[in-house]
Amino acid sequence: MSLYSVQTFYFFKELPETQLLSVRAWLLGHAFYKNILGLIILGKEGLNCTLACTQAADLDQFVIDLQSFFGNPEFSTIKKSDSDKPPFRRFVVKIREEIVTLGRPEFVPQGERRHLSPADWHQMLEQEDVVVVDTRNDYEYEIGTFENAIDLNIKEFSEFPDKIAKLDTDKSKPHLIFCTGGIRCEKAIFEMEKQGYENVYQLEGGILNYMEQFPEEKFKGECFVFDSRVAVDKDLKPSQNFSLCPQCGEVGSLDIVCLKCDERSKLCKACMSLTKEKPEYETCSKNCRYHYARDPETKGPQQKQFYHSQ
Numbered sequence: 001m002s003l004y005s006v007q008t009f010y011f012f013k014e015l016p017e018t019q020l021l022s023v024r025a026w027l028l029g030h031a032f033y034k035n036i037l038g039l040i041i042l043g044k045e046g047l048n049c050t051l052a053c054t055q056a057a058d059l060d061q062f063v064i065d066l067q068s069f070f071g072n073p074e075f076s077t078i079k080k081s082d083s084d085k086p087p088f089r090r091f092v093v094k095i096r097e098e099i100v101t102l103g104r105p106e107f108v109p110q111g112e113r114r115h116l117s118p119a120d121w122h123q124m125l126e127q128e129d130v131v132v133v134d135t136r137n138d139y140e141y142e143i144g145t146f147e148n149a150i151d152l153n154i155k156e157f158s159e160f161p162d163k164i165a166k167l168d169t170d171k172s173k174p175h176l177i178f179c180t181g182g183i184r185c186e187k188a189i190f191e192m193e194k195q196g197y198e199n200v201y202q203l204e205g206g207i208l209n210y211m212e213q214f215p216e217e218k219f220k221g222e223c224f225v226f227d228s229r230v231a232v233d234k235d236l237k238p239s240q241n242f243s244l245c246p247q248c249g250e251v252g253s254l255d256i257v258c259l260k261c262d263e264r265s266k267l268c269k270a271c272m273s274l275t276k277e278k279p280e281y282e283t284c285s286k287n288c289r290y291h292y293a294r295d296p297e298t299k300g301p302q303q304k305q306f307y308h309s310q
């Protein structure tokens with residue numbers, strides 16, 4: 001099995017709306033040449049990218065080309081990790097109003113906005129009287145977060161402004177905010193300042209950047225990522241505890257052995273509950289499910305695991 005290099009980064013740069021389609025075409029063409037997989041969210045405020053390739057050098061070159069295509073804007077920290085399975089099936093460029101959806105397209109970060117390096121963040125966490133806020137969704141919080149972090153119980157990032165309005169903390173205290181790779185905090189910090197928080201700091205490069213430097217410290221659990229790895233562990237390796245449910249594509253954590261081919265897999269709770277009535281759901285793939293339903297007696301050939309991209 002080949003190893004995939006993965007790189008995650010973003011940058012904010014004003015792009016004329018009329019050029020987005022041609023920018024998209026350029027990205028698709030170059031990615032195709034170099035066999036790049038991944039997802040780019042493109043908008044008139046910039047780019048948010050997660051890219052993967054079996055050839056690390058090709059991926060590096062693609063990122064360099066991309067940087068120079070956009071006139072070498074100031075990039076976020078590039079987070080690198082590896083995956084022994086393809087994190088994406090394809091290369092997709094989606095054009096969106098915002099590259100991270102807060103519902104505030106007017107917030108376009110420029111320049112330094114109180115970023116803390118992982119080392120400074122680490123130190124700040126040790127101070128008393130700081131408030132640590134997880135800007136991510138509830139299901140991300142659930143599988144791993146920083147010690148003492150407040151869960152805002154949000155289902156999607158666009159709920160952040162409402163939830164932060166209900167956060168009953170002393171607005172003059174330092175508030176430390178974080179997300180996976182940093183991009184959500186770029187907008188969250190605007191919102192918090194607008195709501196009167198005076199001392200907001202964001203973790204530069206997010207959890208992924210912190211874990212790279214402090215793998216066994218103040219972040220507990222695994223970090224959710226938005227590709228087929230589902231989450232990465234403290235060494236930034238794909239999670240052993242979660243994978244995508246082969247039946248429906250949701251997060252799976254319940255171990256099964258495929259009734260058809262004996263391949264190990266993880267189902268989500270919903271599909272696991274179906275197995276009582278429909279045993280064919282206790283399989284590693286839609287293919288095995290289909291063949292098991294038709295012929296439960298004969299074992300089938302082992303399926304190559306199939307991963308959804310999103």
Ligand SMILES: [Zn+2]
Pocket residue numbers: 245246247248249250267268269270271272
């Ligand atoms: Zn499922």
Ligand SMILES: [Zn+2]
Pocket residue numbers: 258259260261262263283284285288302303
């Ligand atoms: Zn199977």
